[in-house]
Amino acid sequence: MVATDIPAGTADNNRAETTVTSFRIIEALKSREYAGVTELAEELDLAKGTVHKHLNTLRELDYVIKEDHEYRLSLSFLGLGTAVRSRLPVYQEARQPLEKLTAATGEVASLMIPEHGYGIYVLRTYEGDHPDVNVNEGERLPLHATAGGKAILSYTPADERERILDVRGLPRLTENTITDRDALIDELRLVRDRRTSYDRAEYRENWHCIAQPITNEENRAIAAVTVSGPAERMEQKDSATDLASLVGSTVNSLQNRFYADY
Amino acid sequence: MVATDIPAGTADNNRAETTVTSFRIIEALKSREYAGVTELAEELDLAKGTVHKHLNTLRELDYVIKEDHEYRLSLSFLGLGTAVRSRLPVYQEARQPLEKLTAATGEVASLMIPEHGYGIYVLRTYEGDHPDVNVNEGERLPLHATAGGKAILSYTPADERERILDVRGLPRLTENTITDRDALIDELRLVRDRRTSYDRAEYRENWHCIAQPITNEENRAIAAVTVSGPAERMEQKDSATDLASLVGSTVNSLQNRFYADY
Numbered sequence: 001m002v003a004t005d006i007p008a009g010t011a012d013n014n015r016a017e018t019t020v021t022s023f024r025i026i027e028a029l030k031s032r033e034y035a036g037v038t039e040l041a042e043e044l045d046l047a048k049g050t051v052h053k054h055l056n057t058l059r060e061l062d063y064v065i066k067e068d069h070e071y072r073l074s075l076s077f078l079g080l081g082t083a084v085r086s087r088l089p090v091y092q093e094a095r096q097p098l099e100k101l102t103a104a105t106g107e108v109a110s111l112m113i114p115e116h117g118y119g120i121y122v123l124r125t126y127e128g129d130h131p132d133v134n135v136n137e138g139e140r141l142p143l144h145a146t147a148g149g150k151a152i153l154s155y156t157p158a159d160e161r162e163r164i165l166d167v168r169g170l171p172r173l174t175e176n177t178i179t180d181r182d183a184l185i186d187e188l189r190l191v192r193d194r195r196t197s198y199d200r201a202e203y204r205e206n207w208h209c210i211a212q213p214i215t216n217e218e219n220r221a222i223a224a225v226t227v228s229g230p231a232e233r234m235e236q237k238d239s240a241t242d243l244a245s246l247v248g249s250t251v252n253s254l255q256n257r258f259y260a261d262y
Numbered sequence: 263m264v265a266t267d268i269p270a271g272t273a274d275n276n277r278a279e280t281t282v283t284s285f286r287i288i289e290a291l292k293s294r295e296y297a298g299v300t301e302l303a304e305e306l307d308l309a310k311g312t313v314h315k316h317l318n319t320l321r322e323l324d325y326v327i328k329e330d331h332e333y334r335l336s337l338s339f340l341g342l343g344t345a346v347r348s349r350l351p352v353y354q355e356a357r358q359p360l361e362k363l364t365a366a367t368g369e370v371a372s373l374m375i376p377e378h379g380y381g382i383y384v385l386r387t388y389e390g391d392h393p394d395v396n397v398n399e400g401e402r403l404p405l406h407a408t409a410g411g412k413a414i415l416s417y418t419p420a421d422e423r424e425r426i427l428d429v430r431g432l433p434r435l436t437e438n439t440i441t442d443r444d445a446l447i448d449e450l451r452l453v454r455d456r457r458t459s460y461d462r463a464e465y466r467e468n469w470h471c472i473a474q475p476i477t478n479e480e481n482r483a484i485a486a487v488t489v490s491g492p493a494e495r496m497e498q499k500d501s502a503t504d505l506a507s508l509v510g511s512t513v514n515s516l517q518n519r520f521y522a523d524y
Binding site (some may be wrong): 005007014015016017018019022023026030033042054056057058059060061062065073077078079080081082083084085086087096115116120122133136137139142 | 267269276277278279280281284285286292293295315318319320321322323324329334336337338339340341342344345346347349358375378379384398399400401402433495
């Protein structure tokens with residue numbers, strides 16, 4: 001629910017540098033299946049002895065696995081991640097409505113949560129054997145280039161929204177990405193009028209997405225519900241079934257469940 | 263796939279103590295929604311300044327969120343966890359077979375992976391609004407007290423199995439938990455004969471589970487497929503539909519998909 005807890009940076013003398021190094025190694029391991037000490041030391045410009053010491057420590061803590069002289073992250077991170085996710089009230093309620101949305105549309109339905117100035121899909125439902133799901137639950141997405149992100153930004157107070165755009169920028173991801181801040185603000189105003197946002201190949205080529213925000217008592221977005229799929233198929237479906245109203249029904253049902261707890 | 267990468271412990275002079283402290287704080291935050299500096303300092307017997315420094319560092323790295331003077335873990339851990347999970351070949355193939363198993367049984371179906379001497383559900387499928395799912399994906403479970411764990415242990419080489427039982431022990435969780443090592447070994451021999459294992463309220467009161475292992479070319483368990491539910495309902499279903507053969511079909515289908523890749 002925190003779009004804007006973006007720390008300004010810490011003075012170096014109040015930073016646990018060893019922890020920073022450990023997480024640099026963890027993030028390097030995230031992007032590969034296995035890695036050896038030499039490879040990590042070269043990539044991160046660290047001494048081999050330092051990398052070895054960190055890997056040993058993380059292994060002792062059960063966060064890293066050693067197999068045939070190579071290292072990988074362990075599933076302990078999955079346990080941390082699902083513990084965080086399971087405490088989000090909106091997540092608890094979202095599974096069944098999202099499964100219904102997938103059944104109604106035949107496409108990937110997702111729940112996006114704002115955090116740290118990014119959008120994160122915490123739940124994705126889909127059907128079939130080889131779904132077109134290229135973004136894992138938990139991955140961070142840019143708010144300005146995604147339908148869920150634009151739905152969230154349009155229901156975020158202006159000062160917070162400005163801070164997010166200052167810090168995260170508007171990087172170009174496809175030729176359709178909105179990279180001009182005034183153009184984005186105009187678009188967000190439109191989104192607020194119709195409560196529905198679209199990503200027309202702004203994040204990924206040939207990929208469309210439609211979203212609506214879930215808002216709280218202060219009319220602030222705490223999440224967004226999205227449906228996404230291949231551009232052509234999404235356009236056909238939208239003219240056949242009005243995807244916006246299907247997403248809208250899901251949002252209404254979730255909003256009712258969520259606020260029924262209060 | 264690594265049941266037994268259990269490090270023996272590292273000499274203190276080759277341990278990154280700061281990283282150990284950071285993960286002590288992370289694990290304390292895992293078990294609560296929010297925590298303040300004072301509360302964490304007391305629980306972990308650390309100076310408040312130390313806790314503050316670690317929290318600041320983790321926040322700067324985007325792994326911790328600050329909200330109203332309190333701290334929680336961020337969803338970045340979910341991104342690390344799903345990255346690890348998505349690289350497990352058997353996970354990639356498991357979703358559709360597990361969804362079919364849930365549809366056939368009406369109960370929670372799970373894929374368990376051995377790691378660090380524990381069993382971890384990496385995927386759980388279920389139907390309905392308030393599922394009886396009390397264990398998150400990514401949580402570690404004791405191998406000796408779960409059907410999935412016993413299926414895995416019975417297809418783990420004897421020397422590795424001994425090492426796991428030495429290090430993890432056989433803690434009692436219910437009055438039905440097998441806590442005697444010889445009794446467990448006898449049970450694992452039976453599991454190997456019939457390829458099916460049962461947990462009859464050994465992990466949790468009034469909760470039953472049935473499992474079969476997925477084995478590799480060396481006849482070693484790389485995972486287990488399980489179905490679990492309330493004791494009475496599971497017994498009724500088992501006499502009506504033979505749950506073991508439904509689990510068996512899922513395992514066969516997965517084993518065929520998995521080894522088709524080789």
